[in-house]
Amino acid sequence: MNTRFSNKIDVIDNSNMNQHVDDDDDVTTSLDPLVDEVSMLQLGDSFFPTGMYTTSSGLETLFYDKRIKTKQEIIEFITVCLQYQIGPADCAALSNAYDFAKEENISKIIEIDHILFSMKLIKEIREASIRSGRQFLNCLLSFVPDNTLISLYYNSIKNKAANGIYPVALALASNSLNIKKERACLILLYGFTVSITGAALRLGMIQHIEGQQIIHELKPIMTTVLNNNIKRHFSHLWQFSPSIDLVQMKHERMDSKMFIT
Amino acid sequence: MTFKRIPRVGIGGPVGSGKTMLIEQFVPLLSQIGYRIAIISNDVVSKEDADRMRRNLASERGLMPESLVIGLATGGCPHTAVREDPSMNLSVVEDIESAHNQELDLIIIESGGDNITTTFSPALADYFIYIIDVAGGDKYPRKRGLGIENCDLLVINKIDLAPHVGADLKIMERDATLIRKNKPFVFVNCKTGEGIKEVADNIVKNVLFELPPKTTTTKN
Numbered sequence: 001m002n003t004r005f006s007n008k009i010d011v012i013d014n015s016n017m018n019q020h021v022d023d024d025d026d027v028t029t030s031l032d033p034l035v036d037e038v039s040m041l042q043l044g045d046s047f048f049p050t051g052m053y054t055t056s057s058g059l060e061t062l063f064y065d066k067r068i069k070t071k072q073e074i075i076e077f078i079t080v081c082l083q084y085q086i087g088p089a090d091c092a093a094l095s096n097a098y099d100f101a102k103e104e105n106i107s108k109i110i111e112i113d114h115i116l117f118s119m120k121l122i123k124e125i126r127e128a129s130i131r132s133g134r135q136f137l138n139c140l141l142s143f144v145p146d147n148t149l150i151s152l153y154y155n156s157i158k159n160k161a162a163n164g165i166y167p168v169a170l171a172l173a174s175n176s177l178n179i180k181k182e183r184a185c186l187i188l189l190y191g192f193t194v195s196i197t198g199a200a201l202r203l204g205m206i207q208h209i210e211g212q213q214i215i216h217e218l219k220p221i222m223t224t225v226l227n228n229n230i231k232r233h234f235s236h237l238w239q240f241s242p243s244i245d246l247v248q249m250k251h252e253r254m255d256s257k258m259f260i261t
Numbered sequence: 262m263t264f265k266r267i268p269r270v271g272i273g274g275p276v277g278s279g280k281t282m283l284i285e286q287f288v289p290l291l292s293q294i295g296y297r298i299a300i301i302s303n304d305v306v307s308k309e310d311a312d313r314m315r316r317n318l319a320s321e322r323g324l325m326p327e328s329l330v331i332g333l334a335t336g337g338c339p340h341t342a343v344r345e346d347p348s349m350n351l352s353v354v355e356d357i358e359s360a361h362n363q364e365l366d367l368i369i370i371e372s373g374g375d376n377i378t379t380t381f382s383p384a385l386a387d388y389f390i391y392i393i394d395v396a397g398g399d400k401y402p403r404k405r406g407l408g409i410e411n412c413d414l415l416v417i418n419k420i421d422l423a424p425h426v427g428a429d430l431k432i433m434e435r436d437a438t439l440i441r442k443n444k445p446f447v448f449v450n451c452k453t454g455e456g457i458k459e460v461a462d463n464i465v466k467n468v469l470f471e472l473p474p475k476t477t478t479t480k481n
Contacts, residue, residue: 051348054336134355135348202337256307258337260349 029178039177043170044187046194049139050132050166056199056259057081057125057192058248063203071210074200077244078193078214079221084241086192087225089119090167091185092232097171098181106152109172110162112234113153117163119239122248124261133169140173147176185230189222190215199259267358268468269368271343271386273408276374278394279418281310282451283460284369285317290461292324295474296366299329299357301350303342305373308332329357329365339373340380347385354385364476366469377406388468390460394419399428402446403436414463415446420455 029036042048059077062068068077093116100108120126137154144150150172156162167188174184197211206214251261274280281302288298300318302311311332319327331353335342342350354368370386372379381389391412393401396419402409409415415437423430430448437446445463449456465471 047345049346049348051342051346051352053338053341053346054334054349056336128349131349131352135352138351199336256309257334258306260334260336 036178036180040174040179040183040187043173043177043179043184044190046191046198048136050136050191051128052132052191052195053198054260055125055128055195056203056251056261057196058244058251058261059196059199060203060257060259061247061251061254063200063205064254068205071206071214074197074205075214075217078196078218080241080244081196082189082192082218082221082225085239085244086189087229088232089116089237089239090192091188091225092229092237093165093234094167094171094185094188095181095230095232096234097168098175098184101149101172101175104149106149106156108234109149109153109168110156113162113165113168115234115237116165116167119237120165121245122252122261124252125248128260129166130163133166134164136166136169136173137164140169140176144173144176147172150176182226182230185226186222189225193218193222202258265358265362266387267354267362267365267368268388269354269370269386270388270390270464270468271370271372271381272390272392273343273372273375273379273381273412274392274416275376275394275397276305278374278392278397279416279451280371280374280392281314283390283392283416283418283449283457284371285314286449286451286454286457287461287464288318288324288369289322290458291367291464294465295476296465296469297361297364297474297476298325298367298369299331299361299365300325300369300371301331301333301353301357302371303333303335303339303350303373305335305337305339308334310371329361331357335373339375340378343370343372343385344380344382347382350385366474367464377404377408379408380411388413388464390414390416392416392418395423395428395430395433396426398426399423399430399432399436402433402440405440409437410440413444413467414460415441415444416456416460417446417448418451420448421450421452 068074093112097109097112117126120129134157153162153172157164170184170188193215197214200206201208201211248261272280284300291298300314302314304310311330315327315330318324319330333349333353350370357368389412391408417433420430447456447459
């Protein structure tokens with residue numbers, strides 16, 4: 001080893017390898033909790049490769065149909081998606097999968113994977129979620145190669161016993177990197193919000209400053225959705241947004257479009 | 262998810278430079294040899310390119326199953342979809358590799374039309390063809406850009422238009438030689454097929470390594 005860098009490398013190794021159980025909430029953390037916070041930033045960053053920038057959740061159709069024009073209407077659309085689709089379904093599934101990850105219960109994790117997959121009514125959205133989840137795991141395994149549970153889940157996907165749906169993949173990844181459950185849920189809700197806001201920006205509906213205003217205004221919605229769903233049992237997952245379902249179905253059939261639905 | 266990698270060629274270039282037509286020209290030459298091919302077309306705002314190739318190469322000529330010409334929406338980010346975050350493309354590639362590993366020889370990934378900085382992630386493409394056209398002016402090669410400089414094969418299309426737009430092919434040849442530091446480039450006319458065999462030969466030699474097709478029962 002090059003001696004000029006050896007001390008520095010030792011420090012990094014120590015902070016990554018040594019872990020302890022947090023007394024407050026029974027969560028395993030690194031000795032340097034900031035490492036866990038950086039991991040949260042990493043998974044929540046749009047730079048992390050999940051392909052989610054390719055989806056608009058039907059916003060593109062609403063834009064072309066001139067049913068959404070203003071910043072406030074975009075906020076309302078994202079709010080409805082969070083409250084009636086992503087919160088009680090994806091976020092709650094993530095929370096349950098996270099709990100079962102702590103118990104290393106792979107069969108329950110796969111059960112949640114199947115339940116959430118079956119709840120996604122729109123084929124393109126269903127497929128986009130499993131494409132994101134699988135590629136997310138592919139990337140994660142390149143720097144977290146020795147996590148038994150993730151390997152089991154990954155092999156289940158390979159053997160077609162599981163789907164690899166994104167919220168479940170994110171739950172397992174967050175658990176493996178000592179990211180607390182509520183923060184993992186925030187990554188999901190924030191990531192969804194940013195992907196739709198980004199779609200609005202690229203469609204020319206808003207400019208970049210307005211994009212940040214939208215995200216800021218939606219912060220209390222994200223936390224409310226989190227609090228309303230983080231304790232939801234997996235037998236009570238739900239979503240109900242028939243009007244948005246129809247918009248997304250229409251988008252799926254558009255000949256000319258920028259986004260996967 | 263983990264299957265034997267099928268060789269992949271990425272094709273990038275500006276809007277209207279001839280990416281789709283280039284594919285439509287060299288795929289039949291490779292099919293004649295017996296190679297079996299799948300195409301993923303990243304469209305920026307439509308499925309038109311994928312639909313056209315599916316009709317021309319699959320439906321009408323039977324060179325591949327219609328299901329192996331796949332259109333992909335990229336959220337208005339064509340370069341992101343093939344470089345910074347190629348997740349969706351990789352996922353489609355993996356689906357193809359898992360279902361057709363035994364018989365497929367080559368996967369072509371067409372980028373959406375983009376600017377001269379386009380490159381492909383090495384995780385996505387093994388060989389990168391960048392195409393520009395003469396109508397953009399004979400200054401194009403010396404404007405550099407990652408695509409023009411770094412691609413494995415630079416294709417300069419629409420050479421028939423040179424006299425009509427005041428472009429000097431000798432200047433383009435001189436600049437391409439200088440800027441690409443002996444890496445290959447080829448002048449083509451995708452309308453007539455001129456120069457296309459050289460593109461196909463490059464793929465056979467540098468991507469398929471002149472190996473025989475996995476199967477020789479291609480429908481023609």
